[in-house]
Amino acid sequence: MSEFICNHCSNYINTEEKICPYCQSKFIFSGENKNITDEFIPNCLVHRYDGSDLLEKGRILKEGKVNNKIALKLKDFNHPITVSKHKIYDLNPEILASIEALRQERKEVMEHYDFLIGEYWHQLDPFTH
Numbered sequence: 001m002s003e004f005i006c007n008h009c010s011n012y013i014n015t016e017e018k019i020c021p022y023c024q025s026k027f028i029f030s031g032e033n034k035n036i037t038d039e040f041i042p043n044c045l046v047h048r049y050d051g052s053d054l055l056e057k058g059r060i061l062k063e064g065k066v067n068n069k070i071a072l073k074l075k076d077f078n079h080p081i082t083v084s085k086h087k088i089y090d091l092n093p094e095i096l097a098s099i100e101a102l103r104q105e106r107k108e109v110m111e112h113y114d115f116l117i118g119e120y121w122h123q124l125d126p127f128t129h
């Protein structure tokens with residue numbers, strides 16, 4: 001165990017300490033009274049880059065009027081990113097899986113075309129006249 005969130009103060013911890021350096025709570029790592037979160041559980045999809053169709057799983061930490069504070073991994077809990085609300089979607093695992101599969105397919109097709117074009121480029125002779 002080396003990476004988790006203290007449930008009491010919501011800070012990200014990555015030491016072997018038994019006591020929270022932020023709020024001094026004693027960590028309980030398992031069982032009914034477990035008071036840490038060591039699994040990142042997303043609750044939304046985030047579109048961060050204009051012109052890209054990449055969607056990332058995120059967890060909303062704080063809602064604002066225009067922007068939300070979001071973590072994309074446990075480590076972000078102390079330094080969440082700010083994302084406009086209109087770029088945040090409900091977590092829909094089926095649609096995400098379909099988009100990811102198509103993105104992967106597109107990548108493979110593009111790589112294949114790049115390879116084929118490269119083959120022709122290799123056949124070009126330098127200008128000699």
Ligand SMILES: [Zn+2]
Pocket residue numbers: 006007008009010011020021022023024025
């Ligand atoms: Zn704490």
